[in-house]
Amino acid sequence: MTLQVQPKLIIHGGAGSSLQGKGGLASVRRSLHPVIQEVYSLLITGATASDAVVRGCQILEDDPRFNAGTGSVLQSDGQIRMSASLMDGTSGRFSGVINVARVKNPIEMALFLQNSPDRVLSDYGSSELARELQIPTYNALTDLRLNEWMQEREDNFKRTMAGVVAEPEMAEMSNAGRGTIGVVALDGYGQLAAGTSTGGKGFERIGRVSDSAMPAGNYATQYAGVSCTGIGEDIIDECLAAKIVIRVSDGMSLKEAMLRSFTEASKNERDLGAIALDATGAISYGKTSEVLLAAYHNGDTIGDTLEWDDGELIGYC
DSSP states (O other), X not given: OOOOSOOEEEEEEEXXXXXXXXXXXXXXXXXXXXXXXXXXXXXXXXXXXXXHHHHHHHXXXXXXXXXXXXXXXXXXXXOOOEEEEEEETTTTEEEEEEEEOXXXXXXXXXXXXXXXXXXXXXXXXXXXXXXXXXXXXXXXXXXXXXXXXXXXXXXXXXXXXXXXXXXXXXXXXXXXXXXXXXEEEEOTTSOEEEEEEEOOSSSOOTTOOOSTXXXXXXXXXXXXXXXXXXXXXXXXXXTXXXXXXXXXXXXXXXXHHHHHHHHHHXXXXXXXXXXXXXXXXXXXXXXXXXEEEEEEEOSSOEEEXXXXXXXXXXXXX
């Protein structure tokens, strides 16, 4: 089938405080840019938006640097519980898993649930689904995340969350870290999809639910798609992804919808970020945090937000 529009793609690996130097910035860039290259190559050869989103999330989940899949943070009891969701803007279907354990790629379970009559499953249901699908048991634990948890346990869990990026040289930044991964794609047929995956915020109460498997943190229609990152409770309180997408669906431009939504979030003192695409191919991103770890392909070149610090709440291209 001939492509009808120029595909667009944007991904994120979390939001948080400063990357503290070129070493951190360069290492994160080395992780994000190859994902853009691989997934965009799928889009220009005819992959659908949902297929591209799932593949991008898989690669990011497999990178131990980010807080999703391998490298997920530990909760207060020392266990890893992950959440992920997928929304296909064309079908209007949202699917996801909440607090699933011992699987490699939670986004794959969200994909399977797209065609299920029960499309969002919590911990017990997710575990049962993993058994039904015969998904191999997988330990997502890394030494860096274990050490992070052990150090915090010795300090009686005074920090409210774990680090957004797992690297020893960036340990100082981790006390202000917020982490998820996400992908939003516009395919060559004009279809949009969004996916988001996370290990949570780290050290949280057992049973806490993130925004990543809610429309608040991941949402798409035929008009726009958004994936969020940051403090999940802040994203939920703003209902950020759905708010932005609905504003675009109701006729507002993506730039206007992002600016209004992030202005509101800033006034409410939220700590969050988001990436977005609309059906026209417009790309936008926003943050109230110091740094948004995002990269995109505009159809011609790859760009990123790693050095974006001009004081503006949103970027647009």
